[in-house]
Structures are given as C-alpha cells and as structure tokens.
Amino acid sequence: FAQQRLWFLAQLNEGSTNYHIPLTLRLRGMLDRSAWQRSLDRVFARHEALRSVFVATQGKPRVEVLPPDAGLPIVEHDLRERSDAQAALLDLRHEEGRTPFDLARGPLIRGHLVRMSDEEHVFLLTQHHIVSDGWSMGVLLRELSQLYRAFEAGQDDPLPPLAIQYPDYAAWQRQWLSGDRLQKQAQYWRSALAGTTRLVLPTDHARPAQQSFAAATVPVIIDADLTRELKQLSLQHGTTLFMTVLAAWAAVLSRLSGQDDLVIGVPSANRGHRQIEELIGFFVNTL
Known part of the structure; x- marks a missing residue:
C-alpha cells in the first residue's frame, strides 16, 4: 500500500525529486574500493526491495525485481587536484539531488564515490523512498559496515540469511488488510476524523x-x-x-x-513483526 501511494504521486508529479532519500558518508583512511563495491553489491543483492522496479501496464503498476547480480551503480569522481574541491563536492550533491529516478527501469538506489584525498572519500548514496525509509537507513549502514570489515579482511559474507523479503510482506499485507477488516478500519477512521477541520x-x-x-x-x-x-x-x-x-x-x-x-500526523516505523525489522523497504506509515 505504501509503494502504491508513492507510485501514484510519481505519476501525478512526473520527474519529481521530493521523495529522494539522500545520504552522505565521509570515509576516512585508506579505502579498499574493491571491498567497498563488493559490500554495496551484496546489500543490493540481499534486499529485494532495493532491486524492485515499478512497471505499469494499462495504468496498473506491478513490481518486477532486478537480478541479484545486477550490481549497485556507482560513479567515481576524483577531486584531489581541484583547488575548489569542496565547492565541486557541493555541486555534485545538488546535481545528484536534482536527478530523478525512472521507477520503471531502476535501480532506485545509486551512489557517487568522491575522492577528496588519498585518505578521504565522500560517498553520496540516494534512494527513492518507494524502496526505503528511515529505519532502513540504519539497516543499510549496519550491514555495509559489517560487510566491508569482512571483505577487507578477506573473509566471507558474515550476515545471516533473511527469513523473508519485502515482497513477502507486501503480499501478506494485501491479504490481511482486506474484506471485513479493511471495511472496519476504514469506517473507524472516517468516524474518528468526521467533522475535523484543517489547522x-x-x-x-x-x-x-x-x-x-x-x-x-x-x-x-x-x-x-x-x-x-x-x-x-x-x-x-x-x-x-x-x-x-x-x-x-x-x-x-x-x-x-x-x-x-x-489532527496531528505522526510517522510510525510500522514494523510490528520481528521478521521485518532487518529488512530494507518502505514500511513507514503516518498515523
């Protein structure tokens, strides 16, 4: 349901960048770029939500999942010789923020690795909200850190396999919130919000x-x-x-x-089941 809402808004405001989730990481020390790329690719392969694209047939969207070996696209920039490196970095950040995603083609996550000096990199990661949320950022950073440490040390993937994937949750939610349960929920909110005026x-x-x-x-x-x-x-x-x-x-x-x-809207993490706490995906809801 959450993805359906954002897909609708994307059609309503085509090319919009309002639902980008930007992340800037400063990486200090000698960077093993091979281990870093491998870590990113592993997170991308591990979470089906990140590999989801939204293809519409006759106005009705359906989800397709890119292959796990597709890899997370990274563009590299070397600013070591630039006297205006900080200004150039700021320009890159702004340009990245203004670049829309194609929901039908994907991937809906992308990165820029910016080399500021031999021992300092800035990593710009952008995700579309339709495949991620605030909680997911914590999952992504934690897994990236664990994977990079392992791969840099020549070890194997240390992460345990995921019990379920986001499409499993989406299918369960569709089945659970239907019929009489959906009608009761909708009627409750219609009654609770009846007669209220905007602030x-x-x-x-x-x-x-x-x-x-x-x-x-x-x-x-x-x-x-x-x-x-x-x-x-x-x-x-x-x-x-x-x-x-x-x-x-x-x-x-x-x-x-x-x-x-x-009436005050409050974002809820909406992760009431243990199995989905370790997933990257769009779960957040507004109460």
Whole structure:
C-alpha cells in the first residue's frame, strides 16, 4: 500500500525529486574500493526491495525485481587536484539531488564515490523512498559496515540469511488488510476524523497556491534539566517521553490556532513483526 501511494504521486508529479532519500558518508583512511563495491553489491543483492522496479501496464503498476547480480551503480569522481574541491563536492550533491529516478527501469538506489584525498572519500548514496525509509537507513549502514570489515579482511559474507523479503510482506499485507477488516478500519477512521477541520495558524504570509517544498529549519534546544523533568512527568503518568512531548505540541498548536480539535500526523516505523525489522523497504506509515 505504501509503494502504491508513492507510485501514484510519481505519476501525478512526473520527474519529481521530493521523495529522494539522500545520504552522505565521509570515509576516512585508506579505502579498499574493491571491498567497498563488493559490500554495496551484496546489500543490493540481499534486499529485494532495493532491486524492485515499478512497471505499469494499462495504468496498473506491478513490481518486477532486478537480478541479484545486477550490481549497485556507482560513479567515481576524483577531486584531489581541484583547488575548489569542496565547492565541486557541493555541486555534485545538488546535481545528484536534482536527478530523478525512472521507477520503471531502476535501480532506485545509486551512489557517487568522491575522492577528496588519498585518505578521504565522500560517498553520496540516494534512494527513492518507494524502496526505503528511515529505519532502513540504519539497516543499510549496519550491514555495509559489517560487510566491508569482512571483505577487507578477506573473509566471507558474515550476515545471516533473511527469513523473508519485502515482497513477502507486501503480499501478506494485501491479504490481511482486506474484506471485513479493511471495511472496519476504514469506517473507524472516517468516524474518528468526521467533522475535523484543517489547522489554521496565523502566519506572516499567505499560503502559496502551489506547494514549492522550499523550506528551512528552526532548531529547538531542550536542555538536560527540562529533559529530566519531562521524563519524570512521563513516568508519573505511565506514558513515554514521546507521548508527553506530543501532548505539549498539541497544546501549543491549540493556543496558536484557537482550535480545540486537532489532527496531528505522526510517522510510525510500522514494523510490528520481528521478521521485518532487518529488512530494507518502505514500511513507514503516518498515523
């Protein structure tokens, strides 16, 4: 279902890069490039989600899986002799972020290995959200690290085989969330959200007619003393720290908007089964 949503959005906004997941790694020390490429190829072969492409026939998408020996595409750049190496790296990052994926051809993961000096490389890895999520990034980094250490030392693949693959989960989800169960779930949310209005906040400028995705960040620092007090408050009420802070956030939004009926979307990892904790794939959902 998650992949279906993103596939629909990709058709709606063709060539969009809004759902790229970028990762920048700084690799220090002498890099065994053969072991690094082998590690990347092994992760690519290990997870069917990363090898998935989405082919549409008469407007209906289906998943095809690229062969495990296809290899993860890597482009190498050598900036050692460039006086403007940092600026060139920034240009590469921006260009990579602006380059769309072809969901029908794939692969939906790609990398650039940038050599800054003999003992420093920068690795730019980009995935499409349709095959990965935030939790998956942790899985990918952990496996890359284990594989590289093993291959650099001349050892075999140390990772245990996966019990299931993402397509197994997708097929199970389709079967489980159907019929009466699907109707009950849908009816619950229709009832729960009935009559709610969108959040109206006082802003300096009117919302533009077309969403641009241009954004900025505002850092909020919660110091150690306040964190300790929040944890104590959570303990007293039998809630998690997250639940307490979310309640505070709801109170802030209510004060700013003057509304007392708020709908707040919260991303959930959505990995309620042990077998899928070690998978790379698009599991995250918004509650």
